[in-house]
Amino acid sequence: MLDVAPRPVAGREDALVVDLPADRLAQVRRLRTAVAAFVVLHHDVPRPRSLLSGEHLTRIVEAVYASLRVAGSSTFRFEAAGADSPTFARLGDEFARATGLKLDPTDGELVVKVRRGARRDGDVDPGWDVLVRVGPRPLSARTWRVTDFPGAANATIAGAMVRLAGVRADERVLNLMCGSGTLLIERLLAGPAAAAVGIDHDDDALAAARDNLEAAGLTRRAALVRADALHPSSWATGPGADVRPADLILADPPWGTLHGSHSGAAALHSGLLRAAHEVAADGARLVVLTHEVKVMEAAVRAADALWRPRPPVRVYAKGHHPRIWVLDKLA
Numbered sequence: 001m002l003d004v005a006p007r008p009v010a011g012r013e014d015a016l017v018v019d020l021p022a023d024r025l026a027q028v029r030r031l032r033t034a035v036a037a038f039v040v041l042h043h044d045v046p047r048p049r050s051l052l053s054g055e056h057l058t059r060i061v062e063a064v065y066a067s068l069r070v071a072g073s074s075t076f077r078f079e080a081a082g083a084d085s086p087t088f089a090r091l092g093d094e095f096a097r098a099t100g101l102k103l104d105p106t107d108g109e110l111v112v113k114v115r116r117g118a119r120r121d122g123d124v125d126p127g128w129d130v131l132v133r134v135g136p137r138p139l140s141a142r143t144w145r146v147t148d149f150p151g152a153a154n155a156t157i158a159g160a161m162v163r164l165a166g167v168r169a170d171e172r173v174l175n176l177m178c179g180s181g182t183l184l185i186e187r188l189l190a191g192p193a194a195a196a197v198g199i200d201h202d203d204d205a206l207a208a209a210r211d212n213l214e215a216a217g218l219t220r221r222a223a224l225v226r227a228d229a230l231h232p233s234s235w236a237t238g239p240g241a242d243v244r245p246a247d248l249i250l251a252d253p254p255w256g257t258l259h260g261s262h263s264g265a266a267a268l269h270s271g272l273l274r275a276a277h278e279v280a281a282d283g284a285r286l287v288v289l290t291h292e293v294k295v296m297e298a299a300v301r302a303a304d305a306l307w308r309p310r311p312p313v314r315v316y317a318k319g320h321h322p323r324i325w326v327l328d329k330l331a
């Protein structure tokens with residue numbers, strides 16, 4: 001969280017603006033549900049070529065330095081219509097000279113977006129906005145992720161799942177099918193919990209989760225259990241390894257071909273709703289992220305005696321539009 005309130009951005013539903021002095025820019029690294037943070041500069045110029053002139057270039061270079069002070073990069077790239085045009089080649093040369101960064105059009109770390117400004121009433125020309133990303137990677141690239149895992153959840157989405165469910169310090173948290181631990185870690189970083197357990201049936205997943213929990217400094221706050229998440233009667237019940245009855249249950253079941261198959265998705269989603277209900281405390285919330293939207297809708301309808309769904313939230317991840325469901329336990 002930042003200590004200044006965000007404001008809406010005219011014409012955009014996917015962005016908020018905050019007025020943050022340059023010396024407090026590093027605060028954006030604390031944001032857990034933002035995909036990326038940019039320093040936004042508006043230029044009253046008719047075309048990008050005019051950004052080459054002294055005063056405009058100076059402002060952009062200052063923004064690049066502000067970003068580099070938060071986290072270093074050695075390369076940059078443009079994201080703009082016409083990024084491969086001669087105008088952007090010249091802009092790239094000037095930036096490279098002024099900042100010492102190297103232009104790498106495909107993999108450049110520091111992203112500089114150049115786009116039309118938002119048109120306001122009475123504007124003859126909306127000018128151009130230049131957005132300089134803070135840091136070489138999106139904010140979803142957490143420092144705790146030391147071991148990758150195929151199909152790992154996007155940490156920004158995981159942060160949003162936790163926020164949607166609400167964080168209660170006395171709750172017992174269960175992450176079913178925890179994979180490399182993204183949901184568990186984001187929940188524990190969001191605030192205290194009475195206890196936390198992650199369950200997966202795959203040793204590689206649990207090893208990745210162990211590494212990531214350690215990197216997050218959370219090893220002592222969570223236990224990992226190797227078990228079939230759909231069959232609670234088979235789970236270990238050792239001290240610290242059991243959070244039943246759980247107040248908050250998090251899950252992102254397998255999808256596609258990585259850890260499952262579409263043909264098994266219906267049984268898996270309905271099995272998840274059933275198993276979660278079996279181990280849930282009164283008043284528990286179940287939060288599920290899934291790409292199998294139709295399958296989940298059907299499973300939720302069939303489980304209407306177990307869980308009451310809140311309206312699902314559509315999110316965007318790597319070309320897909322999965323949904324987040326928050327479900328409240330019925331008696």
Ligand SMILES: C[S@@+](CC[C@H](N)C(=O)[O-])C[C@H]1O[C@@H](n2cnc3c(N)ncnc32)[C@H](O)[C@@H]1O
Nearest residue numbers: 152153177179180182200201202205228229254
């Ligand atoms: C999409 S991945 C979870 C990714 C995880 N959230 C992360 O960020 O790494 C799905 C996980 O479900 C696990 N899984 C699938 N079926 C399972 C079952 N019946 N019991 C336990 N784990 C299961 C897989 O091993 C895999 O780790």
